[in-house]
Amino acid sequence: xxxxxxxxxxxxxxxxxxxxxxxxxxxxxxxxxxxxxxxxxxxxxxxxxxxxxxxxxxxxxxxxxxxxxxxxxxxxxxxxxxxxxxxxxxxxxxxxxxxxxxxxxxxxxxxxxxxxxxxxxxxxxxxxxxxxxxxxxxxxxxxxxxxxxxxxxxxxxxxxxxxxxxxxxxxxxxxxxxxxxxxxxxxxxxxxxxxxxxxxxxxxxxxxxxxxxxxxxxxxxx
Numbered sequence: 001x002x003x004x005x006x007x008x009x010x011x012x013x014x015x016x017x018x019x020x021x022x023x024x025x026x027x028x029x030x031x032x033x034x035x036x037x038x039x040x041x042x043x044x045x046x047x048x049x050x051x052x053x054x055x056x057x058x059x060x061x062x063x064x065x066x067x068x069x070x071x072x073x074x075x076x077x078x079x080x081x082x083x084x085x086x087x088x089x090x091x092x093x094x095x096x097x098x099x100x101x102x103x104x105x106x107x108x109x110x111x112x113x114x115x116x117x118x119x120x121x122x123x124x125x126x127x128x129x130x131x132x133x134x135x136x137x138x139x140x141x142x143x144x145x146x147x148x149x150x151x152x153x154x155x156x157x158x159x160x161x162x163x164x165x166x167x168x169x170x171x172x173x174x175x176x177x178x179x180x181x182x183x184x185x186x187x188x189x190x191x192x193x194x195x196x197x198x199x200x201x202x203x204x205x206x207x208x209x210x211x212x213x214x215x216x217x218x219x220x221x222x
Contacts, residue, residue, distance in 0.1 A: 013154055013157065103149050103153070105150065109146050110150075113147050117138065117139070117147060136151070167195050171187075
């Protein structure tokens with residue numbers, strides 16, 4: 001279900017983030033103590049209904065193994081470790097800082113542009129919810145350069161690479177070693193039908209038969 005939602009053509013980063021948060025929240029709820037207790041009660045009720053006897057072995061907590069230094073290193077003194085860094089040398093740059101420098105976005109100007117755009121669209125459209133179509137028609141590169149750059153990233157950055165990977169998998173399934181003599185045109189047509197199978201399923205078989213019957217099938221013999 002999640003994969004199908006990610007590869008939709010109308011999928012956005014916002015919808016993908018909400019879906020991912022929902023999946024993570026489901027896993028967290030399933031791994032909680034309350035969920036485990038409920039599952040254990042269901043197991044006990046199931047075993048009681050079907051006369052299944054099971055014994056839970058006594059479990060003790062394993063002690064953590066203490067790591068000891070080899071005796072051959074007793075005469076050595078540790079000065080520094082590989083990859084050790086001083087506190088002031090640690091790079092604390094976040095992804096936000098990285099992309100801000102990469103796109104050359106001014107945070108102060110960006111906040112001002114967002115405020116102006118929100119107020120203008122609210123007064124123009126008369127609604128608090130601003131759609132993507134409203135932004136695309138109003139945002140101009142010369143007037144709002146910072147928002148324009150962020151919109152370009154949001155609209156061009158794919159939320160997953162599942163579509164590309166599935167395309168290569170489909171081509172590998174179509175052109176096998178038994179179909180090595182398949183010409184390029186037929187291979188392209190079959191690949192498109194397989195990759196865009198959601199659209200291909202909507203095509204009526206009667207329409208295909210009618211289109212084929214209307215063609216001139218006479219072969220000129222020379």
